[in-house]
Amino acid sequence: MKFYNREKELNYLKTYVQLEPNSILFVYGPKSSGKSTVMLRVIEELSKREDLIFFYYDLRKYATPTKEEFLKIFFEKSDKKYLLNKLEINLGICKFGVEENFDFNNLSLNDVFDKINESINAVVKDGKKPVLIIDELQKLKNIYFNGNGKGDKSLLSELFNLFVHLTKVRHLCHVICLTSDTLFIDEIYRNSTLKNASEYYLIDWLRKGSIRNILKEEGFNEEEINYCLDYLSLPYEISQLINNKKLGVSVEETIKQWINVEADGLRFLIANMPEDLDENKINEILNKFKNNIKVRDYEIIKRDLIKEVKFLIENEILFYDVINGIIKPTSIIEWYAIKEVI
Numbered sequence: 001m002k003f004y005n006r007e008k009e010l011n012y013l014k015t016y017v018q019l020e021p022n023s024i025l026f027v028y029g030p031k032s033s034g035k036s037t038v039m040l041r042v043i044e045e046l047s048k049r050e051d052l053i054f055f056y057y058d059l060r061k062y063a064t065p066t067k068e069e070f071l072k073i074f075f076e077k078s079d080k081k082y083l084l085n086k087l088e089i090n091l092g093i094c095k096f097g098v099e100e101n102f103d104f105n106n107l108s109l110n111d112v113f114d115k116i117n118e119s120i121n122a123v124v125k126d127g128k129k130p131v132l133i134i135d136e137l138q139k140l141k142n143i144y145f146n147g148n149g150k151g152d153k154s155l156l157s158e159l160f161n162l163f164v165h166l167t168k169v170r171h172l173c174h175v176i177c178l179t180s181d182t183l184f185i186d187e188i189y190r191n192s193t194l195k196n197a198s199e200y201y202l203i204d205w206l207r208k209g210s211i212r213n214i215l216k217e218e219g220f221n222e223e224e225i226n227y228c229l230d231y232l233s234l235p236y237e238i239s240q241l242i243n244n245k246k247l248g249v250s251v252e253e254t255i256k257q258w259i260n261v262e263a264d265g266l267r268f269l270i271a272n273m274p275e276d277l278d279e280n281k282i283n284e285i286l287n288k289f290k291n292n293i294k295v296r297d298y299e300i301i302k303r304d305l306i307k308e309v310k311f312l313i314e315n316e317i318l319f320y321d322v323i324n325g326i327i328k329p330t331s332i333i334e335w336y337a338i339k340e341v342i
């Protein structure tokens, strides 16, 4: 699979992991903007370096994990404190190691955190820099541990405390979390534990200049390129366009099909939305995008529209960039679909 230009993002992340850890980094962006692909590229390019040890957990691969599954995903029984992940041998990424007789049942959160700390410290003791990356971290949201009489403890909230300790307090380990769930980023952004302890990096749509260069390299003519530039925003759209061209489907046909599919999807979504949502309000929100591709969040995030906005964000019609205070469709194709539906 060809990797398309993401120089700026690659350089940022490659440099970031080599700086001293100081805060948790949240990498966010519209659905399918290429967050994981860029992150994997960073790992691929840097994991050959002896001094960096990547712990990479891709929760996208799993159905929402239970507590037991979380433990199995994150830990491996071994006599080593950290070891190569057998399932990802080509990437050279590691997992946390726990002793053979480690009992995954009846664990407290402190036991779990002790093991993470031991692994991180073992890497540091070996003179290397640990980098912990979790893709779609929000999937751990519903896991709770017994708080020994003090009520259940949320794994995710407690993990944030540990991450702050590992980054901002002890500068031991980078922690990078990827997510396309922007309502989750919104929660994080308002979370008091993470105030002054987290940073955000947006991996957005491809820039027009990059799209132009890629299409030129791929042999599209000027007329096709100029047509595409009005519609393309996501990397996989380019791969699909290339395949379709090989299959004899023109650029115009492909793009029209995409818009139709998205418009039909949106109509279906509205027709089948939960009864407590108001169709007029959905239309009021979508109408804001009639002449504008981006809208300031305060124009839409109002008390009486909040349920409908959330619905459109959760269903990946709209992308909410809470850091920059902007709401826009998840792709330019989605924008055209919205304009067709309203």
Ligand SMILES: Nc1ncnc2c1ncn2[C@@H]1O[C@H](COP(=O)(O)OP(=O)(O)OP(=O)(O)O)[C@@H](O)[C@H]1O
Residues within 6 Å of the ligand: 001, 002, 003, 004, 005, 006, 029, 030, 031, 032, 033, 034, 035, 036, 037, 038, 179, 180, 235, 236, 239
């Ligand atoms: N720079 C790139 N070059 C080539 N293909 C890419 C690039 N970035 C992403 N893709 C392709 O686009 C699709 C989506 O990419 P990816 O899964 O990385 O996006 P994501 O933002 O992590 O998605 P999600 O929002 O679902 O978490 C994949 O098929 C991937 O191969």
